[in-house]
Amino acid sequence: MTSATYHAPASIAEAVGLLSSDPAARIIAGGTDLIVQARAGRVKPGAYVDIKRISAAIGIRSFEGGFAIGAATPCTALLEHAALCAAWPGMVEAANLIGSVQVRNRATMGGNLCNASPAADSVPALIAAGATCLVAGPSGERVIPVTDIPSAPGRTSLAQGEFVVEIRLPAQPSGGSDAYLRAIPRTEMDIAVVGAGVSLVMDGGVCKSARVGLGAVAPTALLVEAAAAALIGTTLDDNALDAMGEAVSAACKPIDDKRGTASYRTHTAAVLARRAALIARDRAGAK
Amino acid sequence: MNDMSGKPQYRVVGTRPVRPDGIDKVTGKAVFSADHFVAGMIYGAILRSPHAHARIRSIDTSKAAALPGVKAVVTGADFPALKSMEVDLGEGGGDIVDMSVNCMARDKVFYDGHAVAAVAATSASIAAEALELITVDYEVLPHVTDLAAAMADDAPVLHARMRTKGLDTPSDKPTNVSMRFVMEKGDVAAGLARAKVVARGSFSSAPVHQGYLEPQACTVAYNSDGQVQIWASSQGAFMIRTVTAQVLNLPIADIRVTPLEIGGGFGGKTVIYLEPVAVLLSKKSGRPVRLAMSRSDVFRATGPAPGTICDVAIGCDENGIITGAEVTFSGSAGAFPGSGTHPAAVCSLAPYKIPDYRIVGHDVVTNMACTAAYRSPGAPPIIFAVESIVDELAGKLGMDPIDLRLRNAIQEGDPSPSGVPFGPIGLKEMLEAAKVHPHWSEPLEANQGRGIAAGYWPNFGGQSTASVSLTDDGTVIVTTGSPDIGGSRASMAMMAAEVIGLPYDSVRATVADTSSIGYSMLTGGSRTTFATGKAVVEATEKVVDGLKARAASIWGVDAGAVEWAGGEARCTAQDKEGTLSVRELCGKGGPISAEATVNPPDPGPGIAVQIVDVEVDPDTGTVTVLRVTALQDVGRAIHPSYVEGQMQGGVVQGIGWALNEGYVFNAKGQLDNAGFLDYRIPVASDLPMISTVMIEVPWPSHPFGVKGVGEAPICPPMGAVANAVSAATGVRMHHLPMSPDRILTEVAAAQ
Known part of the structure; x- marks a missing residue:
């Protein structure tokens, strides 16, 4: 039985070099998905490239009025960043619904995104927030929307040698906030049956802009522009929320599986999006 | 020893010292099974069937045996042929041939996860690699994991020689129904005909697992003189000794079993899976061998509790006195017979005085791991159905459900299901305590509901x-x-x-x-x-x-x-x-x-009553358990904290059974949720603090009045939770688990 090698590069260039030279190499940050999958025999990495020693991949910093979060930053670290929690409370909550506290002390949003599970909790919230990623690779660096990373369950659009270095959140405008809710049969330590993230900006009681992200209702997390459009220009009255719910349900393309039925997912996505929109509105108004 | 009230005064009994472990x-x-290490030990691994039902045409282990580091390979061919013989293990038991075939398949595999071959090697990774070198030629057969489907006339038959025992008219037709068992008293038709009000319903429940944290494991050293040392955790070192000896035709005294600390069993460790395999691997290799299951192995290959279907009808007069009851149920036994049909029948109506009743149970084999005991084996899902109908009856009468139960509750001197009169039994005391408990009268808010249920287990x-x-x-x-x-x-x-x-x-x-x-x-x-x-x-x-x-x-x-x-x-x-x-x-x-x-023949009975409050989210179907009060007749609590722990643990497992636990099979008959992520036992944040009320009605044949307390507390929770959910939603729940989508579906169907 062959055993995998382990590398802990200190620079982006070194990591790209290792990834480019070995097609069987896999990025490891917290390892909370990858190690479990390897132990179960579902993946067989030839090498682990640990990015936790790359300074750009660790920590939270201010960036262009918003934030840049190193892809290998553990989820619980987000809770300790007061400005980030104030600006994007829904996104921080979403990242801190993953697994258990012990898991989140290791698990990262970068890993949650690149594991490409359609049920990843942080991804609909990042989509709603309009987050982007800094991707490094053999041909240099590029910035792409979070929405473009997952391409199918367990698959990403990243080319060989590429990896996500950091996740960038835009500046939160005045009157803006966000919220994320998920449905699970338990209270924690579970995988979303449905997830819904809503980000919006309120001005004088009217919704100026909005983004709605959904998880676990399609092969990849969705940005539902029609749902956002149903909110923009309204006071989030019942008619607007009903219209948003209809747009959310219409966008769902779920499957029946052991975690929930397609009809339950379609129904509950609308319920959660509606509730999340109201929480985000209340948070925005409290500012 | 007696104070003025007549209650004995003890110095130690009834106190709460720290346990020695x-x-x-x-x-x-603490050293659990998989922690045990012996000098010179090597590592075993088991190849398991990916098919729910298949004939084994051949097994080629030659490449595995040739791999450097591999010291032994075992298949079903290494097991002795045995004569059919019932083994009574007290709780559990069955035919020794079935037990042997369950340890290692012979000509057929009966479930996804059935062991087909084993290796022992100098490292765990070499053993894992060796498994990949074993080729099994399967002829995949049609399978059946669903209980109702397994009883259908055209169902794939697991065991060609199986005929239903206990039929009024014997049939020679091959079947999956291993047994029909009838318990009756008086004339049920006349009893139901006398009733002013009759409540009826059809219920079902999914198979559930005991969910113990410690996977099965053992270490075995076979000595060249034929003596065998086994180190393993279990619910019975003597059980391991007896069954291993019988499966392998060894003298019982040649086997010495040393018990290690056990990480939970709940009935699931009353049977063996690994020990005979490890004995053969150790014998062939000349080395001590450790075999340990993974969590996935535990779910796929160790005994769950049966899935059930159950029809109940209970009638009573205008005063709420039950006149007759009829219970017809079936349980999925998995690969081999033994789903707890007798105890389920015995317990189903036991809390109530019923002049005319008829209980019919069926034991049905399915392409699932062979079921094993799980706290009150067989009984809890049948009690769920009966307690749901008792609740329905109270609703139809407009009567408080405690009052209805009080009017019909058994007490000392009433005939027990076996016909022997009950000894001291505290059901009425519990119901009266429940009625005056502050919990029973606390106001509820919108979308909240309260349920109560009782449950009986005879104890051993x-x-x-x-x-x-x-x-x-x-x-x-x-x-x-x-x-x-x-x-x-x-x-x-x-x-x-x-x-x-x-x-x-x-x-x-x-x-x-x-x-x-x-x-x-x-x-x-x-x-x-x-x-x-x-x-x-x-x-x-x-x-x-x-x-x-x-x-x-x-x-x-x-x-x-x-x-x-x-x-x-x-x-x-x-x-x-x-x-x-x-x-x-x-x-x-x-x-x-x-x-x-x-060898006391006269254990005190187990009986429990529980009150549960829930809130149901009407838009998502999510159930929050708000409050639980568990009452139990404990005879005498030797160590009250551990009695309370048994009561609380039974409630927790019952809440899991009620709301989210259940085996999910895919179209190929493979278990689709063989892990704690998707087999959802409750986590701590799912639960309120569970209040306990110990009622002490001492049992005369124990020096301190002890009644066994481990099993009765898992009998009421599913009925109590279901009655609470039904009260909150206004819709009777018929199926376990009551997952969020199930609740929304049942509510939508009722409207």
Whole structure:
């Protein structure tokens, strides 16, 4: 039985070099998905490239009025960043619904995104927030929307040698906030049956802009522009929320599986999006 | 010993000392099965079937055997052929041939996860690689995992020779229904005809797993002289010894089983899976072998509790007096018969006086791991159905559900399901305590509901041996053969301390290996504190007799002139006086010891009542359990904290069973949720603090009045939760688990 090698590069260039030279190499940050999958025999990495020693991949910093979060930053670290929690409370909550506290002390949003599970909790919230990623690779660096990373369950659009270095959140405008809710049969330590993230900006009681992200209702997390459009220009009255719910349900393309039925997912996505929109509105108004 | 109220006053019994294994378990020092290490040990691994039902045409292990580091390969061909024979293990049991085939498949595999071959190698990774080199040629057969489908006329038949036992007219048709069992009294049709109100319903439940945290594992050393040493956790080291000997045709005395700490069993460790395989691997390799299951192996290949379908009809007169009841149910036994049909039938209507009833149960094999005992095996999902209908009946009558149960509750002297009159049983006491409990009258808010249910389990007695040895300094060692699964070492030490009159800390309790203590039936049937406790009390009394005899000889008086009290001998002869302590007596003539073996046929019954409040989110179907009050007739609580722990644990497992647990099979018949992520046992944040009310109605045939408490508390929760959900939603729930999508579906269907 062959055993995998382990590398802990200190620079982006070194990591790209290792990834480019070995097609069987896999990025490891917290390892909370990858190690479990390897132990179960579902993946067989030839090498682990640990990015936790790359300074750009660790920590939270201010960036262009918003934030840049190193892809290998553990989820619980987000809770300790007061400005980030104030600006994007829904996104921080979403990242801190993953697994258990012990898991989140290791698990990262970068890993949650690149594991490409359609049920990843942080991804609909990042989509709603309009987050982007800094991707490094053999041909240099590029910035792409979070929405473009997952391409199918367990698959990403990243080319060989590429990896996500950091996740960038835009500046939160005045009157803006966000919220994320998920449905699970338990209270924690579970995988979303449905997830819904809503980000919006309120001005004088009217919704100026909005983004709605959904998880676990399609092969990849969705940005539902029609749902956002149903909110923009309204006071989030019942008619607007009903219209948003209809747009959310219409966008769902779920499957029946052991975690929930397609009809339950379609129904509950609308319920959660509606509730999340109201929480985000209340948070925005409290500012 | 008695105060004015007549309740005995004990020094040790009823207190809450720290359990002797507590520190090791909290600090991680305790050695569980997979932690055990023996010098020279190698590592076993088992290849398991990916098919739910298939014929094995051939197995080629040659490449695996040739891999460097591989020391042994075993298949079904290495197992001796056996004659069919029923093995009674107290709780559980079955045919020895089935037990052998369940350890290792022969010509067919009966479920996804069925063992087909095993290897032992110098490292775990070599063993894993060797498994990949084994080629099994399967002829995949049609499978059936669903209970109702398995009973259909055109169902794939698992066992070609199976015919239904217990039919009024015997049939020669091959079938998956292994048995039909009928229990009846009077004329059920007349009973139901006399009723003014009849409630009926059809219910079902998914198979569930015991969910113990410690996967099965064992280490085995086969010596060249034929003697075998086994180290393993289980609910019965003697059970491992007996079944391993019978599966392998070995003399029982050649096998010595040393029990290790057990990480939960709940009935699931009353059967063996690995030990005979490990014996054969050790014999072939000449090395000690450790075999350990993964979590996925545990879910796929170890016994779940059966899935069920159950039709219930209960009728009563205008005053709420039950006139007749009919219960017809089936349970999925998995690969081999034994879904707990008898106990399910016995328990289903036991709490109520019913003049005319008829209970019909069916045991049905399916392409699922063979079921094993799980706390009150067979009974809980049938009790769920009955308690739902009792609730429905109360609703139709406009009667308080406690009042309806009180009007029909059994009490001492009423006939039990076996026909023998009930002894002291505290059902009415519990229902009356529930009625005045603040919980029962606390106001509820919108979308909230309250449910109540009762549940009965007969408990078991059985054979137990205990020895009590004094040491030179007067401290005491209590040795039993009953694995400690719920704090029994503490309880044994407490009972011995009470009898001999010494402090708890002067008594140490251990669990011995099978060559160091006489036979004890496994820890199951809620029997250990009752039966093994009785053996401990008898052995301690013998030791006290020995101490008194020695004191008498020292004093030169008749034994009758020595009284034992407060941990010392006192001379009552007129012309002499004095006292001698245990230490003084042991110092003169050496330590004293004694052994006792008991086999009490008359255990006290288990009976419990629970009140549950829930809130149901009407938009998502999510259930939040708000409050639980668990009442139980505990006979006498030796260690109240561990009794409360049993009650709370039963509630937690029952809430899981009610709301989210359940086996999910894919289209190929493979278990689709073989892990704790998707097999959803409750997590701590799912639960409120569970209040307990211990009602002590002592049982006369135990020296302290003990009734077994381990199983009754899992009987009421599903009915209580379902009745609460039904109250919150206004819609009767019929299927377990009541997952969020199931609740929304049932509510939508009703509207």
